[in-house]
Amino acid sequence: xxxxxxxxxxxxxxxxxxxxxxxxxxxxxxxxxxxxxxxxxxxxxxxxxxxxxxxxxxxxxxxxxxxxxxxxxxxxxxxxxxxxxxxxxxxxxxxxxxxxxxxxxxxxxxxxxxxxxxxxxxxxxxxxxxxxxxxxxxxxxxxxxxxxxxxxxxxxxxxxxxxxxxxxxxxxxxxxxxxxxxxxxxxxxxxxxxxxxxxxxxxxxxxxxxxxxxxxxxxxxxxxxxxxxxxxxxxxxxxxxxxxxxxxxxxxxxxxxxxxxxxxxxxxxxxxxxxxxxxxxxxxxxxxxxxxxxxxxxxxxxxxxxxxxxxxxxxxxxxxxxxxxxxxxxxxxxxxxxxxxxxxxxxxxxxxxxxxxxxxxxxxxxxxxxxxxxxxxxxxxxxxxxxxxxxxxxxxxxxxxxxxxxxxxxxxxxxxxxxxxxxxxxxxxxxxxxxxxxxxxxxxxxxxxxxxxxxxxxxxxxxxxxxxxxxxxxxxxxxxxxxxxxxxxxxxxxxxxxxxxxxxxxxxxxxxxxxxxxxxxxxxxxxxxxxxxxxxxxxxxxxxxxxxxxxxxxxxxxxxxxxxxxxxxxxxxxxxxxxxxxxxxxxxxxxxxxxxxxxxxxxxxxxxxxxxxxxxx
Numbered sequence: 001x002x003x004x005x006x007x008x009x010x011x012x013x014x015x016x017x018x019x020x021x022x023x024x025x026x027x028x029x030x031x032x033x034x035x036x037x038x039x040x041x042x043x044x045x046x047x048x049x050x051x052x053x054x055x056x057x058x059x060x061x062x063x064x065x066x067x068x069x070x071x072x073x074x075x076x077x078x079x080x081x082x083x084x085x086x087x088x089x090x091x092x093x094x095x096x097x098x099x100x101x102x103x104x105x106x107x108x109x110x111x112x113x114x115x116x117x118x119x120x121x122x123x124x125x126x127x128x129x130x131x132x133x134x135x136x137x138x139x140x141x142x143x144x145x146x147x148x149x150x151x152x153x154x155x156x157x158x159x160x161x162x163x164x165x166x167x168x169x170x171x172x173x174x175x176x177x178x179x180x181x182x183x184x185x186x187x188x189x190x191x192x193x194x195x196x197x198x199x200x201x202x203x204x205x206x207x208x209x210x211x212x213x214x215x216x217x218x219x220x221x222x223x224x225x226x227x228x229x230x231x232x233x234x235x236x237x238x239x240x241x242x243x244x245x246x247x248x249x250x251x252x253x254x255x256x257x258x259x260x261x262x263x264x265x266x267x268x269x270x271x272x273x274x275x276x277x278x279x280x281x282x283x284x285x286x287x288x289x290x291x292x293x294x295x296x297x298x299x300x301x302x303x304x305x306x307x308x309x310x311x312x313x314x315x316x317x318x319x320x321x322x323x324x325x326x327x328x329x330x331x332x333x334x335x336x337x338x339x340x341x342x343x344x345x346x347x348x349x350x351x352x353x354x355x356x357x358x359x360x361x362x363x364x365x366x367x368x369x370x371x372x373x374x375x376x377x378x379x380x381x382x383x384x385x386x387x388x389x390x391x392x393x394x395x396x397x398x399x400x401x402x403x404x405x406x407x408x409x410x411x412x413x414x415x416x417x418x419x420x421x422x423x424x425x426x427x428x429x430x431x432x433x434x435x436x437x438x439x440x441x442x443x444x445x446x447x448x449x450x451x452x453x454x455x456x457x458x459x460x461x462x463x464x465x466x467x468x469x470x471x472x473x474x475x476x477x478x479x480x481x482x483x484x485x486x487x488x489x490x491x492x493x494x495x496x497x498x499x500x501x502x503x504x505x506x507x508x509x510x511x512x513x514x515x516x517x518x519x520x521x522x523x524x525x526x527x528x529x530x531x532x533x534x535x536x537x538x539x540x541x542x543x544x545x546x547x548x549x550x551x552x553x554x555x556x557x558x559x560x561x562x563x564x565x566x567x568x569x570x571x572x573x574x575x576x577x578x579x580x581x582x583x584x585x586x587x588x589x590x591x592x593x594x595x596x597x598x599x600x601x602x603x604x605x606x607x608x609x610x611x612x613x614x615x616x617x
Contacts, residue, residue, distance in 0.1 A: 024312030080592025117163030162213030394473030558591030
């Protein structure tokens with residue numbers, strides 16, 4: 001097995017996140033400039049002659065969008081603090097610097113949208129007046145002029161603007177249920193629909209206005225376990241189910257990971273072409289007859305899953321990227337007029353797919369009979385019982401999926417099997433699987449992880465004496481719970497921005513985020529202001545049982561993390577050091593909740609691979 005340097009797994013892609021201009025003549029993508037990802041633009045037939053149109057030397061840019069054929073927009077924060085601002089690039093003025101369209105100190109753009117029926121405008125949800133109030137504003141991209149559309153009034157689930165200036169707000173009523181409210185151009189408002197709070201812990205998703213603004217495409221459970229897409233008529237409130245997959249949920253990963261493509265595949269005019277569904281692998285269901293033919297051609301280009309898709313105004317040229325476990329970021333251009341396709345580039349050409357390990361979907365049966373959809377990555381050439389790294393995902397209201405995973409590939413390349421488990425609470429596997437996590441933090445959710453390890457041992461994939469756990473965010477919490485509740489199970493543990501104290505974590509979240517906690521943290525864990533709930537949260541918090549930790553532990557933390565503040569890691573580390581338990585600790589001054597600086601990622605994973613080698617062999 002070829003040993004691949006850590007740098008090759010975590011360094012920025014050579015080219016990534018490509019998008020096609022509306023006229024189909026140019027391509028924009030992210031590529032390194034001064035060791036940070038920036039936006040580059042090229043003529044479609046001369047990609048090698050691309051020019052860099054942004055100049056961020058301190059932090060990677062992670063997304064960009066074409067506003068039209070002249071302007072690009074992108075978002076950026078400061079040192080990982082998640083105070084995102086929206087910036088504009090004028091391609092007609094190559095020497096002009098990028099312009100911050102939201103130049104308000106301390107403000108955060110929570111969402112930004114480019115409504116197809118309001119050309120030249122970007123609509124943002126921003127707390128520029130007061131930290132705890134989110135306003136809906138429209139910004140003229142060319143001039144930067146900001147117009148307030150709706151002042152913050154508790155609308156926490158998102159807002160959409162129709163072609164006539166009407167506003168559709170997704171808020172919550174006094175019972176915590178989600179409401180779909182429409183305010184017309186005349187200012188009159190009414191509630192169109194009410195959705196059960198328990199069905200949508202992170203808010204309704206996906207949501208998108210039809211091009212004429214008369215209806216809303218929205219993800220709904222309703223009377224079914226699976227998440228379906230329905231068309232909600234904003235005048236009558238009548239729901240019509242959009243043809244979809246009869247068994248799979250609509251794919252909701254983009255709700256938590258905004259760089260992932262939307263489950264709603266639309267053309268430049270905003271017409272719905274297809275819907276992404278997912279379980280073990282992605283399935284796209286076309287809802288447009290012409291797109292069905294295009295989809296067949298596109299899916300024939302790779303045995304991976306279709307990632308980002310963009311097309312020109314005439315639907316002739318299609319730019320597509322593929323998600324794959326071993327062939328990372330292959331981008332193709334397809335011309336539907338000629339039927340021809342060509343590979344433009346791969347995001348990580350330095351990685352040979354034959355050197356990477358295949359990831360296999362597996363189903364694990366929990367102790368109570370629940371099926372746990374999971375992914376197993378075995379080292380190439382490995383045989384028999386070896387070391388295993390259990391990698392619980394964050395959230396927990398998200399999921400693991402098949403595809404490009406540098407963490408799994410790094411560990412597999414170092415000879416460790418890797419197991420990723422969609423424990424109860426994970427989204428994308430039906431309402432029952434998600435809601436089975438209510439009241440089960442440090443309970444049945446953790447039992448699922450223990451059952452997965454025992455499954456791997458029973459199947460002959462793991463030596464029970466050589467099992468480690470590595471998790472970030474909620475996965476970091478699960479890591480700490482693992483070494484306090486079942487310390488015998490793990491020979492080593494790595495906590496990346498994990499929660500150690502549930503109550504103080506919830507109380508420290510930014511003021512603007514707290515209205516949205518009712519259907520997730522409060523519903524699943526409890527209210528930290530309630531004495532009875534707080535006592536239960538204390539019992540479920542790793543810091544309460546820190547005296548049980550004997551497993552060697554490694555902790556990573558971002559100093560600018562606004563979700564899981566540094567104090568969550570400081571307390572656990574200080575307690576262990578006071579007892580003489582082995583604990584390594586790294587705090588990165590220029591990182592937040594999700595690390596992105598290449599030098600920090602290299603340091604983090606070099607440290608981790610040495611740590612695992614010391615304790616797993």
